[in-house]
Amino acid sequence: MTRRNNMIIYKTESEIAQMRDAALLVSKTLTEVAKVLQPGMTTLQINTLCADFIKGKQAISSFLNYRGYPFTICASVNDVVVHGFPNDTPLKNGDIVSIDMGVILNGWHGDHAYTFVLGEVSADVLNLVKVTKESLYKGIEKATINNRIGDISYAIQEHTEIKNGYGVVRELVGHGLGRSLHEDPQMPNYGKRGTGPKLKENLVLAIEPMINMGTKDVYTEDDGWTVRTRDGKPSVHFEHDVCVKRNKALILSDYSIIEAAEKANTNLNSAYY
Numbered sequence: 001m002t003r004r005n006n007m008i009i010y011k012t013e014s015e016i017a018q019m020r021d022a023a024l025l026v027s028k029t030l031t032e033v034a035k036v037l038q039p040g041m042t043t044l045q046i047n048t049l050c051a052d053f054i055k056g057k058q059a060i061s062s063f064l065n066y067r068g069y070p071f072t073i074c075a076s077v078n079d080v081v082v083h084g085f086p087n088d089t090p091l092k093n094g095d096i097v098s099i100d101m102g103v104i105l106n107g108w109h110g111d112h113a114y115t116f117v118l119g120e121v122s123a124d125v126l127n128l129v130k131v132t133k134e135s136l137y138k139g140i141e142k143a144t145i146n147n148r149i150g151d152i153s154y155a156i157q158e159h160t161e162i163k164n165g166y167g168v169v170r171e172l173v174g175h176g177l178g179r180s181l182h183e184d185p186q187m188p189n190y191g192k193r194g195t196g197p198k199l200k201e202n203l204v205l206a207i208e209p210m211i212n213m214g215t216k217d218v219y220t221e222d223d224g225w226t227v228r229t230r231d232g233k234p235s236v237h238f239e240h241d242v243c244v245k246r247n248k249a250l251i252l253s254d255y256s257i258i259e260a261a262e263k264a265n266t267n268l269n270s271a272y273y
C-alpha cells in the first residue's frame, strides 16, 4: 500500500480523552515498575509484570507482534539506546534502564518511556539522564499551534547536543500517535527551527529523545531490534504522549506518579531532579 507523505490525523476532544486513558495506563504500568525495580531483578520479570498489569485493564500490548517484536516492553540497559529485548540478566547497581511500553485501549495507542537509574552512577551519567529528561520538556514547550515540527526538534537538539555536547540519535525519531502506533508526522530529535509540518490543534505526538553520552552513532544488533551506541557509552530515552494545543501542550502521559514511586524506592536514584 502506498501512503501519502503527510497524512496527519487530528483528533477530536473525545478521542483525546480516550488517548489520555491509554497514555495513563502506560504511566500506571511504569509506576508499578518504579515501585519494585531493584538490583537483582531481570528485565524479563519486568516484562511479565507489565504484561500481567495491563491484562486486567482490558488493554493489549502495542508492541507485542508489532512487525514481529516479541515482547510487551522494550528494556534498554546502559549502551542499549532503544528496542532492547527483555532478558534474564539480573540488573545491577549502576545500571540505567529505559522501560518503553505501548498499549491499545479502546482502539487507541498509548506509548511512552522512562529511564530509571539503579543506585550509584557517575555524575556524568546522572547528568545525561537529567539533560535528556529536560530536553523532552523543552521540546514539549514548543508543541503549540503555528509552531513547526522543526521547532520541537531544534529545542531538543539545542539542549542536548549544542549546549551539552551529547549525541542525538538520527536513525530513530518520535512520531504521531493514534489508532496506529506510528502515524505521521515523523518527530526527529534534531532539526531546524521553522521547518517541517506546521502544528495544528489536537495533533498527538509521541516525543522521544534518544540521547547518547558519546557520539550519535548507533547500530542494530543481529536480532534485528536492539539498537546500541557504537562507542559503547550509555544512552538515555524518555518519551511522553503530547497533544498540541493553542497556548500550552497537553501532556497525556504522566510522570508525576512514576516519579513519586521512584522517590519512594530507595533502590532508585532520582537525585538529578
Ligand code: MF3
Pocket: 062, 063, 064, 066, 069, 074, 083, 100, 111, 112, 175, 206, 208, 239
Ligand atoms: N516507542 C517506540 C516507538 O515508538 C517503541 C516501538 S517498539 C516496537 O517506536 F516493538 F513496537 F516496535
Ligand code: CO
Pocket: 111, 112, 174, 175, 206, 208, 239
Ligand atoms: Co514511540
